[in-house]
Amino acid sequence: MFSFALKNILFYKGRSITTFILTLVSAMLFIVYVALMDGSHNSMLQNALKVYTGAIEIYHKDYRDVGGNEYLIRDVKTITDKLLHVKDVEAFSTRYETYGLLSSKEHSAASMIAGIEPQKEKLLSSIAQTLKEGEFLDENSGNCLYMGSGLVKKLKLHVGDEVSFIGGASDDSFAADIFRVCGTFKTGSFEFDSSASFINRKYFDELMYAKNMASYITIKVKNLDDVDRVNSEIMKVLDDENLESLTWKTLMKTMVKAMEVDSVFGYISLSLFLVVIFFVIMIYGFINVSSRLKEFGVLKCIGLSRANIFSLLFYEIFILSSAAIVLATPIAGYICYYYSINPIVIEGLAEMYKDYGIVSNEMPFNFDMYTIVWNIGVIYMLNFLSILYPYMYINSFEPIEASRHV
Amino acid sequence: MYKLILKMAWKNTFTRPARTLLVITMIAVSMSMMLAIQGLYDGMVKNMIDKNKRSDSGDISLYAKDYRVQKDIKYIIKNAVKIKEDIEKLDGVKAVVLRLNADGLLSTARKSSFASVHGIDLQEEEKFGSFSEFLKDKVNGKAREDALGLGKMSLAKRGAVIGIELAKTLKVRIGSKLIFSTQDSFGEIKSIALKVRGIVQTTNILLDSNAIFVDITLLHNFLGTSPLDATQIAIMSENEKLVNVLKSKYSNLDVKSFLELQPMIKQIQAMMVIFNSITFFIVMSVVFIGIFGVVYVSVLDRIREFGIVLGIGMQYKYIRAQIFLESIIVGLIGYLGGAVLGIIFLVYLRDYGLDLSSFSDALEMWGYEAVITGTIKISYFTTTFGAIITASVLSVLIPLRKIKKINPIDVIKAQI
Numbered sequence: 042m043f044s045f046a047l048k049n050i051l052f053y054k055g056r057s058i059t060t061f062i063l064t065l066v067s068a069m070l071f072i073v074y075v076a077l078m079d080g081s082h083n084s085m086l087q088n089a090l091k092v093y094t095g096a097i098e099i100y101h102k103d104y105r106d107v108g109g110n111e112y113l114i115r116d117v118k119t120i121t122d123k124l125l126h127v128k129d130v131e132a133f134s135t136r137y138e139t140y141g142l143l144s145s146k147e148h149s150a151a152s153m154i155a156g157i158e159p160q161k162e163k164l165l166s167s168i169a170q171t172l173k174e175g176e177f178l179d180e181n182s183g184n185c186l187y188m189g190s191g192l193v194k195k196l197k198l199h200v201g202d203e204v205s206f207i208g209g210a211s212d213d214s215f216a217a218d219i220f221r222v223c224g225t226f227k228t229g230s231f232e233f234d235s236s237a238s239f240i241n242r243k244y245f246d247e248l249m250y251a252k253n254m255a256s257y258i259t260i261k262v263k264n265l266d267d268v269d270r271v272n273s274e275i276m277k278v279l280d281d282e283n284l285e286s287l288t289w290k291t292l293m294k295t296m297v298k299a300m301e302v303d304s305v306f307g308y309i310s311l312s313l314f315l316v317v318i319f320f321v322i323m324i325y326g327f328i329n330v331s332s333r334l335k336e337f338g339v340l341k342c343i344g345l346s347r348a349n350i351f352s353l354l355f356y357e358i359f360i361l362s363s364a365a366i367v368l369a370t371p372i373a374g375y376i377c378y379y380y381s382i383n384p385i386v387i388e389g390l391a392e393m394y395k396d397y398g399i400v401s402n403e404m405p406f407n408f409d410m411y412t413i414v415w416n417i418g419v420i421y422m423l424n425f426l427s428i429l430y431p432y433m434y435i436n437s438f439e440p441i442e443a444s445r446h447v
Numbered sequence: 448m449y450k451l452i453l454k455m456a457w458k459n460t461f462t463r464p465a466r467t468l469l470v471i472t473m474i475a476v477s478m479s480m481m482l483a484i485q486g487l488y489d490g491m492v493k494n495m496i497d498k499n500k501r502s503d504s505g506d507i508s509l510y511a512k513d514y515r516v517q518k519d520i521k522y523i524i525k526n527a528v529k530i531k532e533d534i535e536k537l538d539g540v541k542a543v544v545l546r547l548n549a550d551g552l553l554s555t556a557r558k559s560s561f562a563s564v565h566g567i568d569l570q571e572e573e574k575f576g577s578f579s580e581f582l583k584d585k586v587n588g589k590a591r592e593d594a595l596g597l598g599k600m601s602l603a604k605r606g607a608v609i610g611i612e613l614a615k616t617l618k619v620r621i622g623s624k625l626i627f628s629t630q631d632s633f634g635e636i637k638s639i640a641l642k643v644r645g646i647v648q649t650t651n652i653l654l655d656s657n658a659i660f661v662d663i664t665l666l667h668n669f670l671g672t673s674p675l676d677a678t679q680i681a682i683m684s685e686n687e688k689l690v691n692v693l694k695s696k697y698s699n700l701d702v703k704s705f706l707e708l709q710p711m712i713k714q715i716q717a718m719m720v721i722f723n724s725i726t727f728f729i730v731m732s733v734v735f736i737g738i739f740g741v742v743y744v745s746v747l748d749r750i751r752e753f754g755i756v757l758g759i760g761m762q763y764k765y766i767r768a769q770i771f772l773e774s775i776i777v778g779l780i781g782y783l784g785g786a787v788l789g790i791i792f793l794v795y796l797r798d799y800g801l802d803l804s805s806f807s808d809a810l811e812m813w814g815y816e817a818v819i820t821g822t823i824k825i826s827y828f829t830t831t832f833g834a835i836i837t838a839s840v841l842s843v844l845i846p847l848r849k850i851k852k853i854n855p856i857d858v859i860k861a862q863i
Contacts, residue, residue: 059740063733108618109557140559142552142628142636148519149630151552151561195518195550207636236561298809305803309487310726313480317730320473321737327469328744434465 042349046356049333056329057361060322060424064365067318068420071311072373072413078307079407080381082300089296090289091167092228093237095259096268097275099286104256110211113137114255114284121258123278129271131263134161135255137242141208141216145196152192153237154206155256156245165261168226168239175200175224182241185223191235193225200224211251218248315423323427326358330431337435338443350435354428362424366417374413380406452765456772463745467777470741474781477730478831479788485723486793486821487801492715493822495650495815496705501576502649504708505544505681507690510701514678520549520632520670524700527677534693539686542575544568545677547666551629553659558617563657564627566666569602575683581647583611599645602662606644612656614646621646627659632671639669650816731834739842742774746846753850754858766850770843778839785835786828796821 050057090096099120104112114120117135124133137156142149159178163169168187169177178187186204198204202222210216220240227234246252262271268288275286290297330337337350345353384405435443460467500506509530514522524530531543546567553562572578579600600608609619619625621643628638641661649655667674682689690704706713746753753766800820803810807817 055740055743059736063736106618107557108555140552140554140561144630144636147634149636150550151559151628295808298806300809302803302806302809305806306488310484310722313477313484313726314729314733316480317473317477317733317737320469320476321733321740324466324469324473324737325740328466328740331463331466332744332748430469 042352043356043360046353046360049353049357050360053329053333056325059325060358060361061365063318063322064362064420064424065369067315067423068366068369068417069373069376070314071420072370072416073376073406074307074311075412075416076373076377076381076406076408077404078304079409079412080377080384080405082303083407084384084403084405086289086293086296086300088229089293092171092230092233093166093168094289094292095165096262096265096289097260097272097286098292099258099260099275099279099284100256102283102285110209110213113211113251114257115253117253117255117258120279120281120284124258124260124275127271127274127278129263129267129274131261132161132164133258133260134158134165135242135258137211137245137249137251137254138256139208139249141206143192143196143220143238144205144207145198145202148196150192150195151236152188154186154208154245155237155239156242156249156251157239158242162239165259167228171226171228173225173227175222177224177226178239178241180241180243182223183244184218184220184240186220186238186240187224187226188222188238189234189236190225190227191231192238193222195235198222208249210249211254214250216248216250315419319423319427322424323430326354326427327431327434330354330435334435334438334443338438338440341440342444347436351432354432355425358424358428362421366420370413370417374408377406377413378408380404381408448765449768452769453772456769456776459745459749459769460773460776463748466741466745470737470777471781471784473737474734474778474835475784475788477734478782478785478835479792481726481730482785482789482827482831483792483796483821484726485827486823487796487819488719488723489824490796490821491815491819492712492719494820495715496709496712498581498650499709499712500683500705502578502581502651502654503681504703504705505542505575505683506705507682507684507693508703508705508708509680509682509693509697510678510703512699512701515701518550520547520672520678523547523632523672523676523678524680525673525676527680528675530697531677531680534680534682537686537689537692539684539689540682541685542571542683544571544575544681545663546679546681547663547670547672547676548678549629549666549670551627553613553617554626554628555617555619555623560613560616561657562613562627562659563653564629564666565654565658565660566663567602567660568663569600575681578647581649582608583646583648601644602660602665605639605641605661605665607641608645608647608660609643610655610658611646611648612652613659614643616656619643625659629670631669637669639665648816727830727834731838734835735838735842738774738777738839739845741777742770742843743846743849745773746770746849750850750853751858754853754855757853758855758859763851767847770847770850771840774839774843775836778835782832782835785831789827790823793821793823793827797823 099114101112101114104114114135121133121135124130135158138153139155140151140153143152143154157168157178159169159180159182163177173190178185188198188204193199196204200222204220204222205217206220207215207217246254260275262268268290272286272288279286341350384403386402387404388402509524511522511524527545531545534540534543544567546565548563548565550561550563553560567578569578582600602608607625609625614620617623617625623643625641625643626638627641628636631637641659647655647660663677664674666672667676682693690702694702756766757763797820800818802818804817810817810819
């Protein structure tokens, strides 16, 4: 039946070429489009993760939902000692975050000020790498403030200038101090750069009365794919019902959902192309079988069963689809691979969409074999579905009736 | 003669009804899907533009020079009340509002966030952009029953209306108390206690995630600014030339049209046009291939028949007209089917929208509502009509060449 199908393909060249080209186009379009969509989403998430959010973060329960100083983690040392025993945790650090007003001589602005452990932070986030001017913090940097470039601009400050701070300490008392701008950073995240600043925890803890306390503990895992497993281990090791350990999937839930929405719209658009192509492949398949009705009638008369007829049609579409996919997959795969390494750069993209959290002008593709395989699976499935109506059409004729068909 | 040709074309179109119906179905389904997608995407952008205009910039906004860069109340429009009165007298001006904005820190007893306070006059805002419609008191058309939905549009007694994303960040609800701290016009740090009266969703990301609206008089007193001044004058107008008139009249101010203030929306619009054009081109190309295949096979099936009629003296132009008519009939019926299905989809999307409530948090983050409504434009139908008829006409050119080349004697003799 296979060689019979092959002969038919070579004989009915018009139908074969059209089906081949349409399958080739749809497979390439599907693979490349999904890679672009997934790549953009991954890039946004990875950029957000790289900048500040940890793969896993440990909070006191209700800190995120209710907030307030009573939900700070109190005995940080005990927890961090436990974390040392969790393998697959690459690094961790504690952070103490608060909001306050920063004022220069003439201007004031609200800022999130985070007390961080500078050396550990270098391993966890890209804050140190995004240094724009001056220097990053170190263990002895005292009242040095490392500020976002947007915030510095807003307050009209320069490296070396003094800036006053007013905020609330961990015991709800009033906290005020004079900091010195030691460095500025630019992550590319508009909101982050215009609102965040960092200071050495050692110094900040004194001011905020926050020794051995933390807003949360941020953790980097060796392999991001293992994040759920590592998180379960951490929960087990902590064994404290007042604490919650959350992965980036929960921490960035809204962003993850936003990506899902974007994907929904992407698939809606793509489905239009696939439906139209499906119809054309079906029409060509139908035209082909309707012009071969007499042949099918004769074949049935000499003993070919319905299953044989189905096999014949199946082999025909299978061979044509496979030939197109064998050509489309390496081409589309190479395009995805190339642009995953050398992303498309659209100048001004980050500036234009800064409100949406886009921090880069790059649009990388996602080269993922599993995604390519399921994309191919969908194309195969659509092509197989396209033979159902022609098959039913053939079977609607009795063998004699079909063999006399003109 | 042409009446007879039309009759023959109609009959021949349905000689192979299954084949013809498949092509008609293909045209109708692809066209209606394309219309629905276009309507949905255009509706999203239209909705975004409408709400951005109503909640913030209007069609034109005036600022003091450097205000938009510095965001400092030092850069305030002096005598804004007088300028407003003058603008209101201009042709085509529908509404004008004054606003006073300042950035600062908004705190509850437990949480803090950056915020931008907007001093507004509620009555004027109502005339300007029906501000009360932004009140988040409904979910999917039904009254919202949770704490976020019990608010009202009132700024009396230090009342404040807060953006939905900011409310979520601070975990505030109706009745919550807030402290807003900022630097006043004399450079002093000041704080004011406010009470949340309402929560709004404007679908303008910056407002939803940063804004708290208070009475403009209260804010003038708090910031120590003159009640005659404002940081923004927003204008609603249908007069497209007004922006140039204002630019020359108020050359000492920063006069910007809506799209100048929202380059992102301009880019989104441009991207939508490109996306829709590419989609349109690809879909119509594939539709063309579909029609071409059927017409070509239909001609080949009847090649002997054409040979005979040519042989008995029928002119080629009549056969050509018949083939054209057959293809146009298929295209036209497909178009009508697609138009009917498309109208059903579009009306549904316009009236009920696409309900994505399960993604509401994410959509609000992007500045969209949970139910996305579509729009209907006559141009969807006219351009599609043109494209389908063009595809139908072009698809017969190669089959016609085949007929033109045949030798009647040869095809009559041929065994088919």
